[in-house]
Amino acid sequence: MRKSDPIAVQLADARKNQILDAATQVFADRGFHAATIKDIAQQAGVADGTIYLYFKTKADLFVGILDRLNETERRAVDLSAAVPTEADFREFFATYMRKRLSLLEENLRTFQAVIPELLQNRELRERYLTEILEPSFRIAVPLIGKRLQPALKRKVSVELAVRTIPSMVLGMLILRMLGDPTVEKSWAELPDLLTTMLFDGFWSQSQRGKKK
Amino acid sequence: MRKSDPIAVQLADARKNQILDAATQVFADRGFHAATIKDIAQQAGVADGTIYLYFKTKADLFVGILDRLNETERRAVDLSAAVPTEADFREFFATYMRKRLSLLEENLRTFQAVIPELLQNRELRERYLTEILEPSFRIAVPLIGKRLQPALKRKVSVELAVRTIPSMVLGMLILRMLGDPTVEKSWAELPDLLTTMLFDGFWSQSQRGKKK
Amino acid sequence: MRKSDPIAVQLADARKNQILDAATQVFADRGFHAATIKDIAQQAGVADGTIYLYFKTKADLFVGILDRLNETERRAVDLSAAVPTEADFREFFATYMRKRLSLLEENLRTFQAVIPELLQNRELRERYLTEILEPSFRIAVPLIGKRLQPALKRKVSVELAVRTIPSMVLGMLILRMLGDPTVEKSWAELPDLLTTMLFDGFWSQSQRGKKK
Amino acid sequence: MRKSDPIAVQLADARKNQILDAATQVFADRGFHAATIKDIAQQAGVADGTIYLYFKTKADLFVGILDRLNETERRAVDLSAAVPTEADFREFFATYMRKRLSLLEENLRTFQAVIPELLQNRELRERYLTEILEPSFRIAVPLIGKRLQPALKRKVSVELAVRTIPSMVLGMLILRMLGDPTVEKSWAELPDLLTTMLFDGFWSQSQRGKKK
DNA sequence: TATGAATGAGGATTCATTCAT
DNA sequence: TATGAATGAATCCTCATTCAT
Numbered sequence: 001m002r003k004s005d006p007i008a009v010q011l012a013d014a015r016k017n018q019i020l021d022a023a024t025q026v027f028a029d030r031g032f033h034a035a036t037i038k039d040i041a042q043q044a045g046v047a048d049g050t051i052y053l054y055f056k057t058k059a060d061l062f063v064g065i066l067d068r069l070n071e072t073e074r075r076a077v078d079l080s081a082a083v084p085t086e087a088d089f090r091e092f093f094a095t096y097m098r099k100r101l102s103l104l105e106e107n108l109r110t111f112q113a114v115i116p117e118l119l120q121n122r123e124l125r126e127r128y129l130t131e132i133l134e135p136s137f138r139i140a141v142p143l144i145g146k147r148l149q150p151a152l153k154r155k156v157s158v159e160l161a162v163r164t165i166p167s168m169v170l171g172m173l174i175l176r177m178l179g180d181p182t183v184e185k186s187w188a189e190l191p192d193l194l195t196t197m198l199f200d201g202f203w204s205q206s207q208r209g210k211k212k
Numbered sequence: 213m214r215k216s217d218p219i220a221v222q223l224a225d226a227r228k229n230q231i232l233d234a235a236t237q238v239f240a241d242r243g244f245h246a247a248t249i250k251d252i253a254q255q256a257g258v259a260d261g262t263i264y265l266y267f268k269t270k271a272d273l274f275v276g277i278l279d280r281l282n283e284t285e286r287r288a289v290d291l292s293a294a295v296p297t298e299a300d301f302r303e304f305f306a307t308y309m310r311k312r313l314s315l316l317e318e319n320l321r322t323f324q325a326v327i328p329e330l331l332q333n334r335e336l337r338e339r340y341l342t343e344i345l346e347p348s349f350r351i352a353v354p355l356i357g358k359r360l361q362p363a364l365k366r367k368v369s370v371e372l373a374v375r376t377i378p379s380m381v382l383g384m385l386i387l388r389m390l391g392d393p394t395v396e397k398s399w400a401e402l403p404d405l406l407t408t409m410l411f412d413g414f415w416s417q418s419q420r421g422k423k424k
Numbered sequence: 425m426r427k428s429d430p431i432a433v434q435l436a437d438a439r440k441n442q443i444l445d446a447a448t449q450v451f452a453d454r455g456f457h458a459a460t461i462k463d464i465a466q467q468a469g470v471a472d473g474t475i476y477l478y479f480k481t482k483a484d485l486f487v488g489i490l491d492r493l494n495e496t497e498r499r500a501v502d503l504s505a506a507v508p509t510e511a512d513f514r515e516f517f518a519t520y521m522r523k524r525l526s527l528l529e530e531n532l533r534t535f536q537a538v539i540p541e542l543l544q545n546r547e548l549r550e551r552y553l554t555e556i557l558e559p560s561f562r563i564a565v566p567l568i569g570k571r572l573q574p575a576l577k578r579k580v581s582v583e584l585a586v587r588t589i590p591s592m593v594l595g596m597l598i599l600r601m602l603g604d605p606t607v608e609k610s611w612a613e614l615p616d617l618l619t620t621m622l623f624d625g626f627w628s629q630s631q632r633g634k635k636k
Numbered sequence: 637m638r639k640s641d642p643i644a645v646q647l648a649d650a651r652k653n654q655i656l657d658a659a660t661q662v663f664a665d666r667g668f669h670a671a672t673i674k675d676i677a678q679q680a681g682v683a684d685g686t687i688y689l690y691f692k693t694k695a696d697l698f699v700g701i702l703d704r705l706n707e708t709e710r711r712a713v714d715l716s717a718a719v720p721t722e723a724d725f726r727e728f729f730a731t732y733m734r735k736r737l738s739l740l741e742e743n744l745r746t747f748q749a750v751i752p753e754l755l756q757n758r759e760l761r762e763r764y765l766t767e768i769l770e771p772s773f774r775i776a777v778p779l780i781g782k783r784l785q786p787a788l789k790r791k792v793s794v795e796l797a798v799r800t801i802p803s804m805v806l807g808m809l810i811l812r813m814l815g816d817p818t819v820e821k822s823w824a825e826l827p828d829l830l831t832t833m834l835f836d837g838f839w840s841q842s843q844r845g846k847k848k
Numbered sequence: 849t850a851t852g853a854a855t856g857a858g859g860a861t862t863c864a865t866t867c868a869t
Numbered sequence: 870t871a872t873g874a875a876t877g878a879a880t881c882c883t884c885a886t887t888c889a890t
Contacts, residue, residue, distance in 0.1 A: 595803025
């Protein structure tokens with residue numbers, strides 16, 4: 001088969017995805033290391049050897065999952081790349097949160113497969129940091145910096161303040177991955193919760209007034 | 213040696229801790245599964261077989277780390293069990309955050325060793341959920357519920373709102389575990405950041421007014 | 425302590441026997457290879473290291489058991505070394521059987537510890553063959569040869585015929601070691617059974633008459 | 637390959653037998669515990685891991701040998717199930733002995749592999765006793781009981797008398813396993829020897845007359 | 849392409865033996 | 870002498886990867 005044969009390419013892509021789906025499933029359930037190629041082959045309904053026709057090593061399977069996730073991300077970002085409307089920033093933020101959180105939810109299994117390994121593998125960690133996190137912080141810092149409330153601005157670096165938002169999302173994701181039923185059940189309410197909290201504060205007035 | 217010999221017991225405890233320290237280090241670096249007993253033994257400066265004098269299996273090493281963490285937690289909680297002063301709740305909250313975050317920092321390697329495995333192992337996940345998370349939420353819900361700002365209260369369940377705080381902390385912890393240098397450098401500023409943000413809001417006034 | 429100190433020697437001998445007793449017990453229960461020095465030390469009520477003060481290796485423990493058995497044997501043989509009285513050979517034989525079988529019974533655990541290893545270890549097998557079996561056959565052949573019934577003599581070599589007797593005893597011992605309750609219960613009747621059978625035949629007359 | 641594929645099944649069976657042959661050989665030479673998987677794999681001409689495609693554990697290899705032996709036994713029994721002819725019982729007995737002893741000889745290595753372990757393992761011992769020995773005794777007792785010579789019948793239980801025959805065979809087997817060259821060389825003469833001995837007695841007339 | 853039997857390197861665990869106390 | 874903690878070689882078993890079909 002020539003690589004240019006479009007039908008063959010599509011077939012190969014389909015098979016690749018079938019295998020990545022299986023790998024995602026199994027990695028999410030057992031973790032990268034505990035998962036065996038046999039497990040994945042069974043889940044995918046193919047023979048062990050077949051996997052090696054599409055991925056050179058087990059580690060490549062993991063990279064394949066990461067790549068697919070990045071692809072998803074890229075497509076999603078394209079949509080949300082609408083300019084942060086000055087006029088109604090609150091609405092913009094809420095919309096962004098909705099999109100992001102539903103994207104997370106759709107790819108929950110993938111994150112479950114990917115995050116633990118990310119935390120355990122120095123190389124992956126570094127790649128993720130420089131290739132994903134830092135670029136997105138570079139975009140966010142100016143966007144957020146100028147809208148930060150003064151008291152905060154005085155106290156902490158914008159760099160740190162920016163981290164608050166992804167860290168809240170990440171935190172909720174982790175709680176959900178840990179199996180917290182409340183977070184799972186109320187996932188759809190999170191965008192509103194986070195928006196309100198960030199724009200209007202968390203604690204009741206009386207509590208706030210106490211400050212110095 | 214009789215079990216009751218106090219010197220022998222102390223020696224055994226010291227050796228056990230020496231091995232747990234090594235295991236924490238190695239698990240944090242490579243993850244539970246990728247870590248080998250040889251790695252751990254080398255790190256601890258003992259022979260492979262010695263580890264098995266103190267822990268029945270590799271999995272027991274992990275449980276040993278969890279147990280030690282719980283113990284640390286227990287001691288810490290005792291200190292912070294001070295009543296949530298009505299008078300200055302903001303200060304109480306800030307203090308609590310300072311304590312909690314510095315506890316996390318002190319045990320960073322331990323969390324790095326423990327969390328990925330927690331995310332990958334269904335049994336551990338469930339144990340953590342029912343034994344640690346749920347009880348602490350049960351304590352937090354009434355404490356926090358009555359102080360929640362009205363707009364939030366209307367919109368989301370207290371149960372969900374409560375999750376915001378640990379999820380922010382957890383999120384920052386994860387960012388730090390991923391190696392984000394900003395979070396690492398500014399860890400000490402987090403309590404203040406989080407307090408201000410929750411009590412005074414995150415976005416500047418102009419942005420808030422825009423609501424609805 | 426000087427080797428010549430008689431009290432010290434006696435103490436050492438007692439300790440040695442205590443350890444050999446334990447080893448016999450454990451080897452009989454689990455077999456030589458499955459038995460651990462820890463098992464034996466526990467059974468003997470001493471520390472692991474102590475065993476090595478009396479026996480250089482685990483294999484030496486086994487040899488120690490064999491030696492003690494040979495010693496027992498030697499003492500027993502001395503007693504039964506009475507000349508095979510021509511006059512009442514039947515009684516002589518019955519007596520010999522009684523002695524031999526009760527000797528076996530007294531040392532049942534020892535045999536249980538020793539025989540399986542004897543069957544599995546080429547070197548031990550050869551030593552046993554040349555040092556124990558062949559010498560005793562050399563004694564038995566002339567004794568038995570001249571008393572063998574003519575039909576047998578014509579048919580088979582005396583060498584082979586001689587083997588019948590130890591093989592019957594050995595067979596019963598094995599059945600007993602296998603746990604056959606009948607053999608265990610009726611062990612005391614065996615000398616009479618074997619004597620009658622060898623002197624008077626096993627099958628009833630009518631069956632015998634059928635011959636050719 | 638589907639399990640129903642007859643060619644694949646045959647291949648798998650052949651491989652299984654090849655491995656069992658090797659295991660029999662090695663267990664017979666060194667005993668179950670001293671034998672290593674490497675030894676067996678080498679003897680079989682396969683890699684270590686291959687063995688585990690056909691047997692779950694080393695212990696399963698042993699059970700596989702036992703099963704094959706039972707199968708051999710079953711096939712042999714079918715043949716010899718001819719009714720014990722009243723007319724010429726002596727001939728029947730001699731034939732039976734010939735068959736049994738040649739069966740033992742053919743499977744000598746297997747017995748050498750199996751018996752020591754049988755003697756060392758309580759569970760196997762008990763299984764062998766209740767599943768093999770006791771059933772065959774239940775068959776033999778009535779058959780032999782009515783043909784036992786009167787003097788014996790008076791003296792000992794039929795149950796015990798019956799044990800004489802297998803114990804003789806077993807004894808000879810053990811002597812052969814110990815490497816006795818006479819028993820090995822003259823194995824073919826044993827059926828005749830045992831038949832004559834049981835039907836005509838062992839000792840010469842003059843010796844027998846001496847009784848009481 | 850697809851298969852799955854075969855491979856063998858690698859890792860957890862055991863245990864005979866040593867040695868400092 | 871006696872102890873038992875420490876050692877590390879040896880072994881069972883797993884599983885990523887290869888390759889003949």
